[in-house]
Amino acid sequence: MLENKIEKFVKILKESQNTVFFGGAGVSTESGLKDFRSKDGLYNEKYDYPPEEILSHHFFIEHPAEFYKFYKDKLNSLTYHPNKAHYVLANLENKKLLKGIITQNIDGFHQEAGSKNVVEIHGSVHRNYCLKCHKYYDAKKVFLSKGIPRCDCGGLIKPDVVLYEEPLKEQDVKKAIDLIRNAEVLIIGGTSLNVYPAASFISYFNGKHLIIINKDKTTMDNSCSLIFHDNIATVLEEVENKLKEEN
Numbered sequence: 001m002l003e004n005k006i007e008k009f010v011k012i013l014k015e016s017q018n019t020v021f022f023g024g025a026g027v028s029t030e031s032g033l034k035d036f037r038s039k040d041g042l043y044n045e046k047y048d049y050p051p052e053e054i055l056s057h058h059f060f061i062e063h064p065a066e067f068y069k070f071y072k073d074k075l076n077s078l079t080y081h082p083n084k085a086h087y088v089l090a091n092l093e094n095k096k097l098l099k100g101i102i103t104q105n106i107d108g109f110h111q112e113a114g115s116k117n118v119v120e121i122h123g124s125v126h127r128n129y130c131l132k133c134h135k136y137y138d139a140k141k142v143f144l145s146k147g148i149p150r151c152d153c154g155g156l157i158k159p160d161v162v163l164y165e166e167p168l169k170e171q172d173v174k175k176a177i178d179l180i181r182n183a184e185v186l187i188i189g190g191t192s193l194n195v196y197p198a199a200s201f202i203s204y205f206n207g208k209h210l211i212i213i214n215k216d217k218t219t220m221d222n223s224c225s226l227i228f229h230d231n232i233a234t235v236l237e238e239v240e241n242k243l244k245e246e247n
């Protein structure tokens, strides 16, 4: 059964002139970073506030110390690395079988794995700016600082990530929608499709095949050509193996 589905996946990939991947936190769980909504996700851990409250704009401004405690503890991707899912996607781009990636993740793993055309619609932990003088700082400055990271000028440093209550960047939205609108095949993986407006981008897809790889059910399950309720790293690795076998 799975073998047949992998064969179908590979056939769709090879026939497509324009395949795009849209992903979320589930792509990085195999790397060690928790997602929000799985059974053992961040949402089900005990904090004084839910993650979406801590990662909101007003919370960052009002409680920067608590924000940074959570942020450094839970979203420090410097101590983790890309997994097989990221590497297979990078290889597919390299082989011209994938046009681009739209990710809701902020960990930078796709680029670390070698992907080039990546739209990070929620920003990246790797870019950080002083709110006062706009000086740039890398992720180390933030994750290795004690307490609240501050600029040389004394200003508060803010990660260039889109917090809840903040709008997405217009140029990223445009790039993401263009990729999806022109895609012949859209692969959605590791996302509950619960975070808006990111999840609404999917409605721009008007291509031939929608493929979903997600452990839990999603709201789009009924609209796809192929569905894997499975580990994305395993599924993509099997796709890669099948491709190698056929070449």
Ligand SMILES: NC(=O)c1ccc[n+]([C@@H]2O[C@H](COP(=O)([O-])OP(=O)(O)OC[C@H]3O[C@@H](n4cnc5c(N)ncnc54)[C@H](O)[C@@H]3O)[C@@H](O)[C@H]2O)c1
Binding pocket: 023, 024, 025, 026, 027, 028, 029, 030, 033, 034, 035, 036, 037, 038, 041, 103, 104, 105, 106, 107, 122, 189, 190, 191, 192, 193, 194, 195, 213, 214, 215, 216, 217, 230, 231, 232, 233
């Ligand atoms: N790594 C990160 O950068 C990181 C981590 C946590 C949250 N976030 C951000 O928080 C928001 C949460 O929304 P979301 O939809 O991305 O995540 P989510 O937590 O709402 O959903 C993750 C989905 O991935 C699935 N999943 C988990 N591990 C998987 C695996 N190995 N294989 C296949 N599926 C798997 C789960 O079943 C779940 O439905 C997003 O903005 C997200 O980017 C980012």
Ligand SMILES: [Zn+2]
Binding pocket: 130, 131, 132, 133, 134, 135, 151, 152, 153, 154, 155
């Ligand atoms: Zn400054």
